[in-house]
Amino acid sequence: MKPSRLFADYGMVLVLALLCALFSALTFSDQSPTGEAAAIQVAKMLGQGGSRPARVLIATRDQPDDVAYAAALQRLLSAAGSSAPSVSVVRGEPKDARETLQRLAASGERLDVVACTQATGAWLVFSNLQADFPSLGEPRFVSPRSYRWPNFLKSENLLNIANQIAVIAIVAIGVSMVIITGGIDLSVGSLLALSSVLSARLIRDYAGGIAASPAGMLLCCLVAIFACGAVGAFSGAMITRFSIPPFIVTLAMMLVGSGIAYILAKGQSIYQIPESFVWLGRGADFLNVPNAVFLMAVLYGLAHILMSRMKLGRHLYAVGGNSEAARLSGVPVRRVLMFAYIASASLAGLGGVIMASQLKSGSPTYGGMYELYVIAAVVVGGTSLAGGEGRMFGTLAGAFTIAVIQNGMNLTNVESYTQKVVLGLVILGAVLVDKARNTR
Amino acid sequence: MNSLKPANSRLSILLYPHPILVKKHSLAKTLCLAAVLLTGCDKPAEKASTQSNATPNQGTIGVSLLTLDNPFFKTIGDTITAEGLKHHYTTVLVSGDKDVAKQSNQIKDFIVKKVSAIVLSPCDSKSIVPVIQEANAAGIPVFTVDIPCNEPGVKIATQIATDNFGGGKEAALAMIEALGEAGGKVAVLHFKQVESCQLRVRGFTEVINAHNAAGKPRIEVVAELESGGAKDAGFKAAEDILQSHADLRGIFAINDPAALGARAAIEKAGKTKQVVIVGFDGQPEGKQAIKEGKIYADPIQFPDKMGVQIVDAILRHSKGETLPPQFLIPTSLYRKADAEKDSSLK
Numbered sequence: 038m039k040p041s042r043l044f045a046d047y048g049m050v051l052v053l054a055l056l057c058a059l060f061s062a063l064t065f066s067d068q069s070p071t072g073e074a075a076a077i078q079v080a081k082m083l084g085q086g087g088s089r090p091a092r093v094l095i096a097t098r099d100q101p102d103d104v105a106y107a108a109a110l111q112r113l114l115s116a117a118g119s120s121a122p123s124v125s126v127v128r129g130e131p132k133d134a135r136e137t138l139q140r141l142a143a144s145g146e147r148l149d150v151v152a153c154t155q156a157t158g159a160w161l162v163f164s165n166l167q168a169d170f171p172s173l174g175e176p177r178f179v180s181p182r183s184y185r186w187p188n189f190l191k192s193e194n195l196l197n198i199a200n201q202i203a204v205i206a207i208v209a210i211g212v213s214m215v216i217i218t219g220g221i222d223l224s225v226g227s228l229l230a231l232s233s234v235l236s237a238r239l240i241r242d243y244a245g246g247i248a249a250s251p252a253g254m255l256l257c258c259l260v261a262i263f264a265c266g267a268v269g270a271f272s273g274a275m276i277t278r279f280s281i282p283p284f285i286v287t288l289a290m291m292l293v294g295s296g297i298a299y300i301l302a303k304g305q306s307i308y309q310i311p312e313s314f315v316w317l318g319r320g321a322d323f324l325n326v327p328n329a330v331f332l333m334a335v336l337y338g339l340a341h342i343l344m345s346r347m348k349l350g351r352h353l354y355a356v357g358g359n360s361e362a363a364r365l366s367g368v369p370v371r372r373v374l375m376f377a378y379i380a381s382a383s384l385a386g387l388g389g390v391i392m393a394s395q396l397k398s399g400s401p402t403y404g405g406m407y408e409l410y411v412i413a414a415v416v417v418g419g420t421s422l423a424g425g426e427g428r429m430f431g432t433l434a435g436a437f438t439i440a441v442i443q444n445g446m447n448l449t450n451v452e453s454y455t456q457k458v459v460l461g462l463v464i465l466g467a468v469l470v471d472k473a474r475n476t477r
Numbered sequence: 478m479n480s481l482k483p484a485n486s487r488l489s490i491l492l493y494p495h496p497i498l499v500k501k502h503s504l505a506k507t508l509c510l511a512a513v514l515l516t517g518c519d520k521p522a523e524k525a526s527t528q529s530n531a532t533p534n535q536g537t538i539g540v541s542l543l544t545l546d547n548p549f550f551k552t553i554g555d556t557i558t559a560e561g562l563k564h565h566y567t568t569v570l571v572s573g574d575k576d577v578a579k580q581s582n583q584i585k586d587f588i589v590k591k592v593s594a595i596v597l598s599p600c601d602s603k604s605i606v607p608v609i610q611e612a613n614a615a616g617i618p619v620f621t622v623d624i625p626c627n628e629p630g631v632k633i634a635t636q637i638a639t640d641n642f643g644g645g646k647e648a649a650l651a652m653i654e655a656l657g658e659a660g661g662k663v664a665v666l667h668f669k670q671v672e673s674c675q676l677r678v679r680g681f682t683e684v685i686n687a688h689n690a691a692g693k694p695r696i697e698v699v700a701e702l703e704s705g706g707a708k709d710a711g712f713k714a715a716e717d718i719l720q721s722h723a724d725l726r727g728i729f730a731i732n733d734p735a736a737l738g739a740r741a742a743i744e745k746a747g748k749t750k751q752v753v754i755v756g757f758d759g760q761p762e763g764k765q766a767i768k769e770g771k772i773y774a775d776p777i778q779f780p781d782k783m784g785v786q787i788v789d790a791i792l793r794h795s796k797g798e799t800l801p802p803q804f805l806i807p808t809s810l811y812r813k814a815d816a817e818k819d820s821s822l823k
Contacts, residue, residue, distance in 0.1 A: 098616030130618070135797030156616070159536050159593060162797035194589045201582050306577075308603040315607060396581060398604040403578055447586040453545070453572045 049418055049434040052467055056438065060445035061187040068186045069155035071102040075181035076109035079152050082179050083114070089122070090149035094141070094176070096127045096134055096157040103154055104128065110152060122149070131162040138162070138170050148176040155180060188448050196327060202440035203329040204229070204395075205407065206433055208388040209414045210340045211381030213432045216415050217344075218377050219357040219424025220283035224272065225385035225411055227294030228265045229404035232389025234298045236261035237307040237399025246309045254314055262386035268294060269382025273375040283378075291408070298401035306400035310393075318395030329391050336384075341429045353377060357424030414439055417467040438467060535565045536593030538791065541583045543598045543624060545572035548760060549780050550598065553622060556784025557596060564792060566593070577601040581608040588615050594634075594791045598624045606631055618794055622787055623673075625803070635790050636803040637783050641673045644776040644808035645680025648755045651774040651810055652681075652727050653688055653696065655753040660694030661726030664718045666704035666711050666735045674706070674731040677757060681729055699725070704735035711738025719746050727753045733763030733775065740771050759811055761821070768816035776808035 070078060083090055095110055097103035107126050115121045125141065127134045134157070141148065151163065158180040167175060188194060208225050215222045236258045240246070244253035268290060275286045321327045344350035352373045355363040364370045393399045418435025420427025442463055446456045538561050542550040550572075558568040569592070573580035577600040587595050588611060595612055598621065599605040609631045612619050618634040625636045652663060665681065668674040678701070685696050699722050702714040711730060719725060719742060728743075730736035736756030743752050756763050759777025766772045786804050794800060816822060 100614060100616035103616060131795050131797035132799055133797075156536075156591065156593065159795075160797070161535075161792060161795040164796075188590060191589065197585055197589050201585070306601050306603050308606075319607065392578065395607070396577065396604040397607045398601075400577070400601065400604060402576065402601075405576060443582075444586060447571070447583060448590060450569050452570075453574070 049431055049438060049467065049470075052470060053434055053438050053441065056441050056445065057189070060189040060441065060448065063445070064188040064190075064448045065185055066188055067183040068188075068191070069183045070181045071154070072105040073109045075106050075154065076113060078181050079110060079179050080113040083150060083152070090177075091122050092146060092148050093122045093124045093150045093152060094127065094137070094148055095124060095152045096160070096163070097154055098156060099129045103157075106154060127157075131160045134160060134162050138166075138173065142170045142172045145172065147172070147174040149174070151176045151178050153178060153180040155183065189445060194444070194448075196321075196325070196330070198437070198440045198444045199330040199333075200327045201444065202436050203327070203333045204388045204392050205410050205414060205439070206333050206436035207336055207391070208381075208385050208407065209411045209418075209432045209436050210336055210429065211377075211384035212408075212411050213340075213415050213418070213420055213427055213429060214344075214353055214377045215283070215381045216412075216420050216422060217353050217357045217424060217427045218374055219360065220276065220374070220377065221287060221412070221422075222272075222378065222381045223284065223287040223408050224268070224290035224294055225381060225388075226404035226407035226409075227291045227298065228268060228382055228385040229389040229392060229407055230401050231268075231294045231298040231301075232261045232265050232386040233393035233399035233403050234302045234307060234389075234401055235264055235399070236390050237310055237393050238301055240311075240314070241307055241309045247311050249311050249314075251313065254311065258390045261390060262383055265386030265389070266379050266383040269379040269385075270375065272382065273378035276378065277371040277374050295401065302399065302401045304401065306398045306402075308398035310397060312397075315394055315397050318391050318393075329395070332391075337429055337433050344429055349373070349376065354425055357426075359425070410439060413464050417464055435467075438463075534567065535795075537567045537569060537590065538594050538596060538788075539584070539587030539590070539592040540568060540570045540596040541573050541580050541587075541598075542570070542622070543573055543600055544575055545570075549758070549778065550623070552780035553598075553784045553787075556781045557787055560785050560788040561791075564788065566788070566791075573597075573600045575600050577604040580605065584608045584612060588612055588617060591615075592617060594618050594620060594794070596620045596622055596787055596791075598622050599626050602626045602628065609633075618791075620787055620790060622783060625672075633802075634794050635800040637786050637790065638803065638805060639673070639778045639783070640805035640807045641676035642680040643805070644757060644778070645677035645682075646684045647680075647776040647808055647810050648677065648729055648757060648774075649681045649684035649688070651755045651776070651812070652685070652729060652753075653693075655755070655773045656694070656696060656726055658694055659726070660696045662697050662699045662722055662724060663727035663729060664700040664702065664715075664722070664725060665698060666714055666728060666730040666739055667701055668704055668706040668731050668735070671706070677731050678729075696727075704730060704738065706732045706735055708734045708738035708741070711735035712742050713738075715739035715742035716745070719743070719748065719752075725752055727755070729755045731757055733758040733760045733766075733772075736763065736772050736775075737766060740766065764811065764816055764819060765822055767811060767813055768819070768822055770813060774810055774812045777811045778808055779806055782806050 069075065093114060095107045097107045107128065111124055111126065114124055125137060127137045158178065166173065208229065212222050212225060239257035239260060240249050240254055244257050272286050272290050275281050276283050316328065318329055323331055352368045355368050356370050356373050360370055392403050414436040415432050416422060417438055418431035420431060442460055446459065451459065538557065540554055540557055542554055545551050545554060554570045558570055561568045571583050573583065580600045584595060585608060595617055602624065605626060606628050609619055609626060613632045620634050621636045623638050625638065626633060665678055667678055682698065685698060689695050700718050702718060704711040704714050711734060715728060715738065728739050730739055733756050736754050739754055743749055753773045756772045756775045759775045763772060763775055767775060783806050786806060790800055790804065
């Protein structure tokens, strides 16, 4: 594929790359090494400069990176053999550090070095050490040297973005299909809420509540997704049998779905579900990639194959391009439309299950305005609202564009009302870029 | 807590934009525009970072409040920002917009940013649990304000809220003072789903019961109706009460909007001389009504004191002090005389 063709197909990817570059430049800030790397650096600093320390206090928080740092530093310091310093370790909160300092002061010991992490170095418990604990002497404070790197480009942030957008991106697959057929689906946000409430309630009432088994939970989730699919089938039937415009049908189903979700949940969130239910939304079993993101990637792969390699995909484009011509050339228009609405509703159901899993509860308030974000992702991704054109990976790029803008603005402290204005303008700008590309 | 559940926002779909025909535009021009917009909006952040270079920066406080369109929460947020700056903390203040999924994402962004402390008023005490656990696992202390999260399995450094029970007692004292020697029938406009309102009514009832038990002129609570903490529902509830108890003498409303709704009903019934209202909160509109004599008095809350208390709690936590599980900020009675001295009112 020639680069120019690639750009023509996925112009949005360029915009996405520019946004990433922009936010990387804006979030350039001090980072500090963590874990083993930090320990090696600090050990080296302690080895330098004249007298070797005899007493060292390692101050860390009770979290994985800090624990690894403390363990590695202890190992490195004890490797010095007979000249190894005596080491105490704090693992926890400032309160724990204070207790340790009090204990050391009471036993009459002096401290030569306090080895911190970036975070513990800022603890106020150490800010006035000489005055608070004069008997400890004047220890030197050592913490890993910081380097400059964008907050935006940290791997955990990039995974964070993918995880945040997974639900919208998955729902956008189905809505893309509907929009490619020339229709619209406004009910996805409500169906997402309905599915989250239904799955949570089924687990609470019928699968044993917080003691539910994985198989039971899976069954409840499938029932919830299936129920949403049935709503989609109903919408599809209304559209194909009675020729009611999709806008009206799905607007009605949006209200119905939301109402049923409120009724089923009695307006409350349903949270009596097992701890293990968060596996789908928050687990990361494969190469540190969150399961929801993995599922999203698989679904996009399948959707891409469906749309570009299979007969059904070509039929979806044909119906959207010109439904009358498609009918005359033997495309089963009604069945194709039914498929699109069922797929859209089922994927919204799946999105609801993922959201319930991420938040470990189902609530009728989930998914508010999601239909608009999803449609924005689809349109930003280059799919025409007139139907007949659009690509799955375009939609994915559109969803990521929205996620990157939101995350980037959160990281650069843009106030939340301004965020809405910027997001709206960027969506408009992205579509302008798309138009410019097409008319060139 | 004095705000309503959000109305269903899905009807805003009717504003759905139609595809627009656009003239030819150069790619570069559009991108420049987007870039200017984004960098333009980023100026406050840049300023904050240069300031923190000049002084030793203690770190960042991430704050996500229930909403920022309620002056109560806005004041809490602004006070934290100002107070934090005094102690060399940078503050990131965002609004959860009553959307717990949005708030969860905000907290996750705080964790990635490695903030030194997180302050939040949960949009949903149950659904926020997983993300608080994530912050706990990352070793970042979490403070809650106004709305607590008392679920098992989460570690909250401390909770800061108004002493709603004490406030309810003060409301009862104001009611007793207003009714004077005669006593009489009073009604309560409740907002039962909200825990803070339950506490207010419990405090109110306790003092009224003690007053009656002491043999003073009897005050009888004849009705307890749901007001939803809103003007329209408060109006309807008060109208119904006036129908069934024509000789009603007083109404205690759990917040200012409900009190103002009740006032409208009383005005409509022409009973402004007969029925007194005691509200709660001390929002600007409520204070104005007190000045005009429409509401007798309010136990008022102090969101600014709450903000100061939060920053103080963060500092004490960082110094390694042991914090109590909650700080209660007392209310204070605000009557017409206070309103006349209040320079913030017209």
